[in-house]
Amino acid sequence: MQLSGFNNTSNRVFDFICLWILPLGYFLLLCAMFFLPGRSLHHKMFYGLFSIPSFIVLCLRPRELKELLREPIFVAVLLFAAWALLSLSWGPPMDQSVTGQFKPALHTLLLFAGCYLLVRYRSEIIQPLLFSAAMVGLIASAYNLFMFTRHYEPGMRLIGSGAFDNPLLSSHVFGFFCTYWLSVSMTCKRRQMLWLSIPAMAIMFATVIATGSRTPLVALTLAALWLSFISWNRRSFILLGTLLIGGAAVAVLFSQMIVERGDSYRFEIWQLALQKIAEHPWIGHGYNATLTLDPGIGYTLQEPHSFALGVLYYVGIFGLLPWLFFQVRCLLNSWRYRLQPLFIIASTWLVFGIGAGLTEGGGIISRPKEHWFLLWIPLALVAALSINQRARRLLAMPIRTLTPAALQQLTASAQVIEEDGLGPKVLRLVDGSFLKLFRRRRWYTSGSFNPYSERFAANSEQLRNLGIPTPQILDLYRLKDGSSAVHYSPLPGSTLRQVLQGITAPAVRQALVERFGKFMAQLHEQGVYFRSLHLGNVLVLDDGEFGLIDLADMRIYPSSLSLSLRKRNLRHMQRYAVDRRWLFEDHFGALLQGYAVMASKSAVDNLHRQVLTGSHPARAH
Structure with a gap:
């Protein structure tokens, strides 16, 4: 009894985290920087609402790791993180504890685990979540842009409110959501969404321009090219034409912003970084190594302004190989499963990040910040989608x-x-x-x-x-x-209601009701909550098995159904007069007996009480 109670509690905790906590945590990860006062609170929010809950879920149900470990993208990320942590052994003496060095890598891996769980158990909420986060970003960006234009002076660069404190880093997030609206404009099928996405994209692009950063312009160009081909349709011609016209307009209107800073010493910085990489090309200087570059501009830099060079400096060629592999694999998977719109959005984000990472960044594994929008967030989403697409949980039909x-x-x-x-x-x-x-x-x-x-x-x-x-x-x-x-x-068979109506022998009808009780318990134990469950939506097939029809109004929960959901299922069936008479009056004992074969004693007792106390008016059918 104690073990059963523990299992039931762990199932309810598992369900609550997967169905409610992880969606909230993911939503805030995407958009909370627009309104939180600083990065520290953003970190804590991610840890408390996504990373730690994902860890708890894996502890409650370790078998969830099996599918993750079968995904090549996640395995490559795991190898990359393991090699980075191994490099601590030949890196410089650590200023902080070993635990402190392990935490960023662990939280990054838990991002992948949480995204997998989110897509597996709440796949229907992913697009609304992305849309809601993009709307928060759009409203905040429109406000930032409005305030910026009111107080603009020559030379000013938009930073943004909330946790943003740097125009370049801000442009990564603004460009991330500009890429989202661009993807929506190419994949949406409803005109209302199209008419929303186009002005939204324009506002986000204007915000990117206001930051004065040139890197996201290159990244957005690459993202638009990728998007035009992965979702090839009539809009692709419009996008490519707009890209040419927009590029020319930006070059003319913002030529000073583009030209006046020259190459921003990028070639000098990269040359210095390559010289240091050459000291330990294969294994790198170590994940915890410091990087100091002096390109002769009056101050030193701590980043090589290139993600690839950063990977080479810290973990060498051996670390670069899995780093390149999981990005290439993500793009290949996205191309393979491009019928699913979420793959198009996630892969376009990744291409935007790859473009931005050509001339910015350098840290390989960090706490949640703007750089996550360029690499880890898109990668985790593609990996999660790939796992669930391969398991045939996502739709892959034109x-x-x-x-x-x-x-x-x-x-x-x-x-x-x-x-x-x-x-x-x-x-x-x-x-x-x-x-x-x-x-x-x-x-x-x-x-x-x-x-x-x-x-x-x-x-x-x-x-x-x-x-x-x-x-x-x-x-x-x-x-x-x-x-x-x-x-x-259609399935070959007749509805259970029709079959019961045609049976004249009470004993035969009773046996069929008992079998249905077992089938209903099977659904409940497998987490299937079929809101429209009644005898008209259950078929008795030619081979005697049961099947289901009218499947739009259904959800599959992570665990067996709670007692409250089972009650709701029964209440729906009690509303039909014929169903109620056969199941809950004439042959109620047989129904309970069949239900008890698959369900626990508490679930059977719950069904019994529900019927005895139920007073819902029945529908004639």
């Missing part, structure tokens, strides 16, 4: 545009199975397949970021991975009016 003429041709002579006041909702086509239509949702709702047709398809795939039969998805469609549709092959 979404076709269905014109009114094509829709009319597809549904010619179709039988209407279900309809509402707006027209047909489910149709049986002449070939026996089904077409399910989902009405257009408001652009700012979750149904806009994750259309219900795509949820239907993703849920179908995930249930199949759990061994639960579901309809085979044939195609996904987007209609001109903003609606969406899923085309699928």
